[in-house]
Amino acid sequence: MTDITEDDIRLRAYALWEADGRLDGSHDVHWLQALRELTEEANAAAGDIPQTPLRTSKLSVVQNEAPIEPVPRKRSKTA
Numbered sequence: 001m002t003d004i005t006e007d008d009i010r011l012r013a014y015a016l017w018e019a020d021g022r023l024d025g026s027h028d029v030h031w032l033q034a035l036r037e038l039t040e041e042a043n044a045a046a047g048d049i050p051q052t053p054l055r056t057s058k059l060s061v062v063q064n065e066a067p068i069e070p071v072p073r074k075r076s077k078t079a
Contacts (some may be wrong), residue, residue: 004038012038 012034015028020026 005079008038009034047076 009031013030016030016033017026020030047058
């Protein structure tokens with residue numbers, strides 16, 4: 001993997017910021033996106049496969065073996 005310099009990240013983040021309409025307050029997002037893109041490109045060029053996924057979802061898919069049955073509710077007594 002080649003070394004990614006801070007200047008490389010800065011230039012890519014600036015290009016992303018310009019492409020995104022120069023929005024104020026989004027520097028962290030563009031910096032991290034630039035770092036991720038440069039890392040992915042460097043890994044692809046070196047033929048490396050990342051150990052962990054670079055993008056993760058907050059949603060997960062769970063396969064249940066049996067359907068979940070609703071629990072019967074007890075009726076409360078009213079006065």
